[in-house]
Amino acid sequence: MSPLADFQNEIYLSGLGDVLPVWPTDLTRLEERAEAVLSAQAFGYVAGAAGSGATARFNREAFDRWRIVPRMLRDVADRDLSVEVLGQRLPAPVLLAPIGVQSIFHPDGELATARAAAATGLTTILSTAASYTLEEVAAANGDGSRWFQLYWPKDRDLAVSFLERAKAAGYTALVVTLDTFTLAWRPRDLDQAYLPFLRGVGVANYFSDPVFQRAVGGPVTAENRDTAILHWAAGFGNPSLTWDDLAFLREHWDGPIALKGIQHPDDARRAVDTGMDAVIVSNHGGRQVDGAVASLDALPAVADAAGSQLTVLFDSGVRTGSDIAKALALGAKAVLVGRPYAYGLALGGEAGVRHVLRCLMADLELSLALAGLTRPSELSLDTLVRG
Ligand SMILES: Cc1cc2nc3c(=O)[nH]c(=O)nc-3n(C[C@H](O)[C@H](O)[C@H](O)COP(=O)(O)O)c2cc1C
DSSP states (O other), X not given: OOTTTHHHHHHHHHHHTTOOOSSOSSGGGHHHHHHHHSOHHHHHHHHOOSTTSHHHHHHHHHHHTEEEOOOOSSOOOSOOOOEEETTEEXXXXXXXXXXXXXXXXXXXXXXXXXXXXXXXXXXEEEETTOSSOHHHHHHHHTTSOEEEEEOOOSOHHHHHHHHHHHHHTTOOOEEEEOSOSSOOOOHHHHHTTOOGGGGTOSOHHHHTOHHHHHHTTSSOOTTTHHHHHHHHHHHSOOTTOOGGGHHHHHHHOOSOEEEEEEOSHHHHHHHHHXXXXXXXXXOXXXXXXXXXXXXXXXXXXXXXXXXXXXXXEEOSSOOSXXXXXXXXXXXXXXXXXXXXXXXXXXXXXXXXXXXXXXXXXXXHXXXXXXXXXXXXXXXOGGGEEEO
16 A cells, blocks of 8 residues: 555544544535635635636536546556656645635645645645745745746736746746736625735735835835835736747746646647746636636647647646546646645644645545556546546
8 A cells, every 4th residue: 555545544543543534534525614714705715716606616517527437457556646747756646736825724824835745745836926935935845846836927027036036945847827917806805805915915925025125115114015015916917918928937937837827729839839848727716717618628628739748737626536537537747736725724724734635645546546547647538438
């Protein structure tokens, strides 16, 4: 039995001493548990989606339309879930999606997430919109694997400064999120008139940045805080960016670059043409374009267009081991897990995130083995049928 699936034994053995898991092992139940411990504003921010929530729903429904067909008597004793993603060896094809403002879920926020990622050997992707600085998170992550996610600001000098700081702090790959140059119409946040950034939360990377500080007349203090927040709001996103602008990032970042938010095969082809290394098929968990295609439904065509020229990663709607298996069978090399670990963070800080990651990895390994598979690379369309 591998150490990943061994989590199952650990749980059953604890039961002999009457110790039960503190948090649900069915990760689809975390949302309701998190609602009980979070403020209405923080819960609305994480659980909410764009518009009517249709795309968030489609994301989950798309998984249900694919069914795994288990195969028997295939010797699945020797199992290895590890994969290499953009030069990083991971124990399982799972990364932690960039999630901003994590201190609204738990005071330790991104620090706890970075520690949990390091403890499980998985890569954490830090958001530009983090509650702690990228240097603080790097220190918490230690020898762990970390990537930096860029929200490309209007000020190019600020973008370059973020990249230089990320490089210096040991972030090995750059994730550029393309689908959020402005926030979508999000009724749950609008109804509560709640945007954490305007309250000075989720702006640590900006406030600590020398380029940003120069623009607001020096380090951010009580005196210039309102000016700093307004400056952040005015410069957060740049709706005029085009494919040609990616050359600028290439010039200033010498590691791998992944484009996040790709949903169309032509955009994957553009990513190849512009010298990118990876695409992340994602609709931001249904938080941006309401009524947009389910991310899983967009995956096969994007993977096909990417061929062997790009690494294809996937997110939006991943909740279980079999969800991961399905995304891999449809062409992803690995998945990003989003809301589930944010709920784990809300429920139990670092230990809560670790619980979620260990559940996912154990569930994935057991699901693969019971379907007759020993390695992620064995997953293909042959593993699935349409339900
Ligand atoms: C509360 C919250 C904050 C997020 N913040 C960011 C962010 O700062 N940068 C980013 O690229 N994506 C962000 N995302 C999107 C995630 O990276 C990921 O695409 C999404 O959570 C996947 O959908 P899922 O949560 O349904 O699995 C955020 C998602 C949530 C739920």
